[in-house]
Amino acid sequence: MKHSPEQIKEIEYVLRKISGIIKQKGREILSEFPITPPQFVALQWLNEEGDMTIGELSNKMYLAFSTTTDLVDRMEKNGLVERIRDQKDRRVVRIHLLNKGKEIINEVLETRRAYLAHILESMSQEEVNQMAISLQQLFKKMNE
């Protein structure tokens, strides 16, 4: 169904503001860790989806292949990831998350969760349940 322009306007506004706050809070959190915002995004993908090629990672990140290569070079130099050759097809190289990278990404995510837990503290269980349902719905629709 078609929803009212006023309601769409309100939801676009609130989503834009929430995204802005999350972005800024995310940067503040990262300033306490030895990784940059694009490195966080890359590590997060490797953590969630496992080893992937530079091509796959650049698609996920909407970055040029060359930019992703530079990003991976830097992370490899810092001991966060390593390049691994496919055993069956030696021409294929995948990026693999190392323990140091895994530890950092998990600590960053824990800090983000602690921030969110604090934000939601004063809300009732029912309100948080409803929020989880609405956000899941929105995420699902955005992916369709």
Added chain:
Amino acid sequence: MKHSPEQIKEIEYVLRKISGIIKQKGREILSEFPITPPQFVALQWLNEEGDMTIGELSNKMYLAFSTTTDLVDRMEKNGLVERIRDQKDRRVVRIHLLNKGKEIINEVLETRRAYLAHILESMSQEEVNQMAISLQQLFKKMNE
């Protein structure tokens, strides 16, 4: 109250993913307009809050004063904004949104709303009302 770690984990994940999609969709939309992502953020603040000094704008954008100055210089050159001297205190200079800037920001926002309207099309009125309530609650808590 303290909410379950699983629920907090889920909400952090979904919010992070939704923000990522909004960021990417926002970039796609901007690629059709003659402004950059930071220019969009600046024009959006000037549109919502009216004239402000470079210092005020740099605070809103979490950017260094010098970076904001460069941004405003570029936007002034492109006819999107102008610098106006305060009539009462000539030492104070404020950035003022010009018609060209206002038209562009409104068109960008309309395109974002059209995207969102499309996303929410298959949801019922009740679901969208609930989503609006949950997002407003979250935004309010984040601003406290």
